[in-house]
Amino acid sequence: MTIDQIGRLLARAYPQSVCNFDGKDLHWRDGSTLTLADKQTELLENVDTTPSPLLAQFAVKYPLGPRHNISPPQLYDPGRTRDISFLKKMYGETKAEVEARLVQISWMPRSRNKSILITSTNGVDRQLIKVSAELDQLPRSLRKYVTKIGGTYNWRNIGESDQLSPHAFGIAIDINVAYGDYWLWDVKRVGKAAFRNRIPHEIVEIFERHGFIWGGKWQHYDTMHFEYRPELIMASDENYGKRKVLYLSREPTSYGAERQLSYLAEGLTEDRYIPFILYSRPESDSKDILKRANTASSQMRMRPWKKTANLFTRYLDAMRLLNVARREKVDLIHCSYQWLLPYALFLSRRMRVPLVAHIRRPNNSPEKLAGLGCKECDAVIAISTRIKRELLLLDNLYGKIHLIPDAVDLPSFNDSYEKPLRRELDIHGEVLFGLVARIYKNKRQLDYVKAAKQLLDLGYNAQFVLVGRIDDKQYFQQIENFIVSNQLTEKVHILGHRDDIVDVLSSLDVLVSLAGGSVMYEAMAIGRTVISAGFTHPENATHLINEFTGLVTESRELGDLVSIMERTLKNPELRSTLGQSAQAWAQSNFSIDSMVAKTQQIYDDLLR
Numbered sequence: 167m168t169i170d171q172i173g174r175l176l177a178r179a180y181p182q183s184v185c186n187f188d189g190k191d192l193h194w195r196d197g198s199t200l201t202l203a204d205k206q207t208e209l210l211e212n213v214d215t216t217p218s219p220l221l222a223q224f225a226v227k228y229p230l231g232p233r234h235n236i237s238p239p240q241l242y243d244p245g246r247t248r249d250i251s252f253l254k255k256m257y258g259e260t261k262a263e264v265e266a267r268l269v270q271i272s273w274m275p276r277s278r279n280k281s282i283l284i285t286s287t288n289g290v291d292r293q294l295i296k297v298s299a300e301l302d303q304l305p306r307s308l309r310k311y312v313t314k315i316g317g318t319y320n321w322r323n324i325g326e327s328d329q330l331s332p333h334a335f336g337i338a339i340d341i342n343v344a345y346g347d348y349w350l351w352d353v354k355r356v357g358k359a360a361f362r363n364r365i366p367h368e369i370v371e372i373f374e375r376h377g378f379i380w381g382g383k384w385q386h387y388d389t390m391h392f393e394y395r396p397e398l399i400m401a402s403d404e405n406y407g408k409r410k411v412l413y414l415s416r417e418p419t420s421y422g423a424e425r426q427l428s429y430l431a432e433g434l435t436e437d438r439y440i441p442f443i444l445y446s447r448p449e450s451d452s453k454d455i456l457k458r459a460n461t462a463s464s465q466m467r468m469r470p471w472k473k474t475a476n477l478f479t480r481y482l483d484a485m486r487l488l489n490v491a492r493r494e495k496v497d498l499i500h501c502s503y504q505w506l507l508p509y510a511l512f513l514s515r516r517m518r519v520p521l522v523a524h525i526r527r528p529n530n531s532p533e534k535l536a537g538l539g540c541k542e543c544d545a546v547i548a549i550s551t552r553i554k555r556e557l558l559l560l561d562n563l564y565g566k567i568h569l570i571p572d573a574v575d576l577p578s579f580n581d582s583y584e585k586p587l588r589r590e591l592d593i594h595g596e597v598l599f600g601l602v603a604r605i606y607k608n609k610r611q612l613d614y615v616k617a618a619k620q621l622l623d624l625g626y627n628a629q630f631v632l633v634g635r636i637d638d639k640q641y642f643q644q645i646e647n648f649i650v651s652n653q654l655t656e657k658v659h660i661l662g663h664r665d666d667i668v669d670v671l672s673s674l675d676v677l678v679s680l681a682g683g684s685v686m687y688e689a690m691a692i693g694r695t696v697i698s699a700g701f702t703h704p705e706n707a708t709h710l711i712n713e714f715t716g717l718v719t720e721s722r723e724l725g726d727l728v729s730i731m732e733r734t735l736k737n738p739e740l741r742s743t744l745g746q747s748a749q750a751w752a753q754s755n756f757s758i759d760s761m762v763a764k765t766q767q768i769y770d771d772l773l774r
Contacts, residue, residue: 167224167401169202175224178407178437179377179397181774182288183256194255220249223398229383230374230402232367243384245398250330257287257335261321268319268336271295276302277309283319285336290394293376294339300372308366316340316390325350338393339378341365346390347382365389374399377407409497409773410440414510416503417447418463419635421604422684423526426572426761427502431461433762439769442494444487446506466490471508472537484512491517498769500524504538511539520544520772526572528552528682528702532559545768552706568768571708572684573761574752579668579691586666587631587673591659597628597735600674602667602685605645606637610680610700612645617727618658619648626735628657633670635663668692675741676734680727686710687756690748695734695741699727709755715748 167175173187184192191199202221228244258264267287271294273280284291301312319336323329332338340346349359363382370380377396381388399406411434415427431441441461446468468483469476491499491513500522501510507523514521523543525535528550540546541562547570548554557567588598599618603609611632618630636642649658664670667688671677677689678697686696687709696710700722704712712718717730734741 169221172221172224173202174437175397175400179400180256180288181770200252200255218249219247220252223247223249223395224401228379228395228398228402230399230406232371241385243386245379245393245395246381246384246386248329248332253330253332253335253337257285257337261334264319264321264335271298273315274298274302274309274313278313280315282315282339283336284339285319287336288394290337293378293394297373297376297378300375301369304368308368310342311345311365311369312341314342314344316343316346332393337395338391340390341369341392343390346388348388348390349384349386359385359387361387363387363389404437405440408438408440409769410442410494411769412491412494412496412499412513413441413443414468414499414501414503414506415443415445416506417445418443418465421635422572423502426684428461429573429575429758430762430765433758434766439766442496444490446503464490468506468509470505480508484509488513488516498522498773504530507538507540507543511542514542514544522547522768522772525549525553525557528556530556532556535560544772547765547768550702550706550708552702552708555706568764569708570761570764571755572687573758574684574687574691574756575758576691576753576756579671579688581672581692585673586669591629591631593629595627597626597675598631598673599628599676599678599731600631600633600670601678601680602633602670603679603681603683604634604637605632605642607641608681609634612641612648613680613700613722613724613727614678615645615648615654615658616724617731619652619654620724620728621731621735622654622657624732626732628735630658631670631674632658632660633662633664633667676731678727678731686716687752690715691752691756693745693749695744696748697730697734699730709751711751714744715751716744 170189173189173192176192177184177187183195185195186193191201193199223245226242226244258267264285267285268283269286269291270281271284271291273282284294301309317333318339320331320333322331322334324331345364347362347364352358352360365382370382373380373392377394377399378392379395379398381391396407413427413431415424418424427443431443434441443461443463445463445465447465466487468487469480471480487509496517496519498520499510499514501507502524504523504525504527510521510523521543522545523540524547525540526549535557540557541560543566545566545568546557546563547568548557549570549572551569554567554569557563588594601611601614603611605611614630614632621628646660649655671689671692671694674689674694676695676697677686678699679686680700682698682701686698689696690709696716698707698710698716698718700720702718703720704718707718710716710718717733719726719730
């Protein structure tokens, strides 16, 4: 392994003690540093060439898994090499310092219920509690190996050695001595080490699953001994120690919310988190999200929770979902679609894992938010100031609400000089307006088309496009009938769903939004004028600042929409100024890295 790999492993294994690794130094949380090597990147091949015990422990990989029933034993001691100064730095320099961090836990409360001492540093106590709980579920024939234990904390040296034992730091446990085999005992008894093992692999695998290595995999074997060394497990299994985040989402489309989820899932720190997305609807006509995302995903039916007709079937859906979440060993649930929040809450309660809710839709009453389960979430993300204010009206959410606006893939959303949509529609010189949203009544496409008619009746030289999947066929028919009956087919174009959203936006002069959405931010990133009408008050807009980065009115009156669109037709300089300001703002505020970092910090805080 390289120095860089080792440094990152140590930082990931001990986040309570180590802040980060910068390629040379480990940075401790107390502000001190530990230099692993001076820009050393060569591979470490064996113990003889490694510069310190801390690095030497990685010279040979710990054989993770059921590879231990071997005779004679392997010719090395993976993990028996320890850097005592490193352990002292984390767990205590002296007996008094170590003992100040010890806590009592109940060992196998169902079968034994014995109090034992273990360190609380680095969450060792929590990991051993998990081990204990799993061992308690084993058949009686296996529990006999672990109900009685040989000991945990003991400030002492290793037998016939001047080196402190891992027991001295409260990070080790010896299980039932009656079934244990120890090389030194055999040397004293028969004159040589005669390896044998009586500990079942099921027990070993439970300990390893929670960061404990086993002394039965050493040449100098100690089959009753387990000690907390997660960095060695991580070195053998690249996914060990990573936390799995289950995302509940609506469908794998390329629309705003799903695109935001794609950014988040792809942007998570790879050596800390594993994303897994469950969609409640089957794959639609857009597959680009699944092609782009480096993320495992699946589809599972989740019928609307609040519908009376689903009072029984929703629990069937929820139990199937629970089985999947348990199989995937989910550590945290992030509900990306607020109407799935009751399902997320069902999982969180039964699995006892943290729950994060993502609220993207405004105009939610406190009663509606409470009914969905927001009050019982561990954290709630609001994408706008307006939504945050609505959430603050709920009890029990103080300190749990996080304002994290949507992000834009800034390198992708840049201006295209080719303007492919204009070429496709044969538009030359005319001002082009666009509304991008699923065709649904609350998106107000009909108001947009009516405004287009009035502007055309006034003699303005403009064209208009509607982009979006048809979700309401009856509403779509009303729009189409209006266009045809008013002879607007040459000026108003219904384009349906488009995956080439960058080409669409770069071809527009003005984006009109009557129901919000992250597409406004994407148009800003390209440098387009954005109009928001009838959706929010100017003072509630987080990024679309009236007369600076766009034009905002709270009015839903058709005449006011026509007036604000007319302003952009009359004044090309206004369009240019607003577009430039919007683009500059987007570059400073819509970074995916920033959005991901803020969200991941919530995960870190909940899981630490």
